[in-house]
Amino acid sequence: MRTVTTDTPLGTYLVRLADDNLVLGQRLGEYIAHAPELEEDLAIANTGLDHIGIARHLYGLAGRVEGDGRSEDELAMLRSEREFTNALLVEQPNTDFAFIMVRQFLFDAYQVPLWTLLSESANSELAGIAAKGAKEATYHLRRSSSWIVRLGDGTDESHRRVQAAVDGLWRYTGELLESDDVEAELVSSGLIAASSDLSAAWEGTVDAVLEEATLTRPADRFQLSGGRSGIHTEHLGLLLTELQWMQRSHPGLTW
Amino acid sequence: MDAAFPPGADVVTETATVDGVRHLLETVTDPEIPVLTIADIGILRDIECFEDGRVSVSITPTYSGCPAMEAIREDIVATLTDAGYVTEVTMVFDPAWTTDSMTDEGRRKLAGFGIAAPRSLLSVVDEVLCPQCGSSASREVAPFGSTACKRLMVCTSCGEPFDHFKEI
Numbered sequence: 001m002r003t004v005t006t007d008t009p010l011g012t013y014l015v016r017l018a019d020d021n022l023v024l025g026q027r028l029g030e031y032i033a034h035a036p037e038l039e040e041d042l043a044i045a046n047t048g049l050d051h052i053g054i055a056r057h058l059y060g061l062a063g064r065v066e067g068d069g070r071s072e073d074e075l076a077m078l079r080s081e082r083e084f085t086n087a088l089l090v091e092q093p094n095t096d097f098a099f100i101m102v103r104q105f106l107f108d109a110y111q112v113p114l115w116t117l118l119s120e121s122a123n124s125e126l127a128g129i130a131a132k133g134a135k136e137a138t139y140h141l142r143r144s145s146s147w148i149v150r151l152g153d154g155t156d157e158s159h160r161r162v163q164a165a166v167d168g169l170w171r172y173t174g175e176l177l178e179s180d181d182v183e184a185e186l187v188s189s190g191l192i193a194a195s196s197d198l199s200a201a202w203e204g205t206v207d208a209v210l211e212e213a214t215l216t217r218p219a220d221r222f223q224l225s226g227g228r229s230g231i232h233t234e235h236l237g238l239l240l241t242e243l244q245w246m247q248r249s250h251p252g253l254t255w
Numbered sequence: 256m257d258a259a260f261p262p263g264a265d266v267v268t269e270t271a272t273v274d275g276v277r278h279l280l281e282t283v284t285d286p287e288i289p290v291l292t293i294a295d296i297g298i299l300r301d302i303e304c305f306e307d308g309r310v311s312v313s314i315t316p317t318y319s320g321c322p323a324m325e326a327i328r329e330d331i332v333a334t335l336t337d338a339g340y341v342t343e344v345t346m347v348f349d350p351a352w353t354t355d356s357m358t359d360e361g362r363r364k365l366a367g368f369g370i371a372a373p374r375s376l377l378s379v380v381d382e383v384l385c386p387q388c389g390s391s392a393s394r395e396v397a398p399f400g401s402t403a404c405k406r407l408m409v410c411t412s413c414g415e416p417f418d419h420f421k422e423i
Contacts, residue, residue: 048320
């Protein structure tokens with residue numbers, strides 16, 4: 001498999017986590033002023049801020065781990081699509097509110113056990129970032145789960161839309177729990193948890209919420225992956241074009 | 256996110272004291288909750304004073320996405336620079352900040368400002384008290400409020416809406 005790497009496995013791993021959060025934060029930012037009510041607009045904006053904030057901390061740490069001084073801005077703004085290693089799930093473009101909440105829910109259900117395990121990392125900075133991430137992700141999950149239940153167990157129309165979103169996004173969920181060689185080395189040195197170790201918690205959360213929401217869990221048969229090795233769906237390039245335009249057009253621009 | 260000491264900055268001969276710097280930093284507040292100093296919130300972690308007059312301040316972020324952290328960092332540098340000290344601000348992550356780091360004084364100021372203070376993470380019996388009438392009867396209107404750290408509540412006794420600083 002093609003692997004996008006930085007100079008160190010830990011740097012490579014941190015950039016993956018940061019990319020997940022940056023890309024989802026950007027997607028949520030795109031939706032501001034389109035939510036069905038003001039409170040949800042605030043929630044989406046604040047959730048997006050949490051994701052971008054944690055991405056900044058992780059890029060900063062990745063830069064220090066790499067040791068060649070790449071700043072968080074360089075990592076976020078000056079890498080191309082093939083150098084981004086976010087999961088495919090988070091780059092899927094916004095459609096309706098049900099889709100946005102399902103994307104969030106499937107990701108939150110992964111982030112909670114991820115940060116919880118990483119808060120035990122042998123790298124104390126990563127452990128500190130993760131300890132905070134675990135609390136925020138738990139809060140995000142509480143909100144996204146309650147929307148899945150409300151929409152799934154709501155009207156025929158809301159049920160239809162949220163089930164369609166679950167069916168459409170299911171193919172991107174297997175990738176969240178895939179482990180690879182980059183992880184193996186870090187797991188053995190106690191720096192991270194293997195993604196495959198998260199599957200029991202993820203499955204438990206997802207199954208319980210889908211059942212309460214009267215939704216049907218799709219078959220696992222067809223799964224896509226490639227994000228961790230820089231092979232993305234057509235949507236990421238467009239997202240990055242908007243995200244990076246200012247820095248690409250005016251190199252070194254600062255506030 | 257380490258900030259280096261500014262190059263070529265004049266180094267004053269007077270050595271700062273930790274207490275002196277702490278006193279100066281009492282004017283640095285959260286730009287979104289201006290009644291709280293950075294010490295009240297519990298994000299001021301450490302102050303180190305060097306013999307040549309340089310000062311190093313460590314702070315820790317509250318919520319990961321709190322946009323106030325950049326403003327706070329700049330305010331610390333500006334305040335101490337005005338007092339004649341060459342200042343470095345470092346962001347530390349371990350251990351992670353929690354709302355239990357907020358001082359009792361901070362909690363009182365927060366309630367006086369109209370924001371219900373975070374409950375202790377160690378207590379399961381504390382209730383959210385309405386900052387207007389003190390009633391414990393309230394319900395959540397929305398899980399997020401005007402900032403990432405707050406949620407929107409309404410008091411079912413006096414009917415006033417209010418922000419609650421969420422526990423993390």
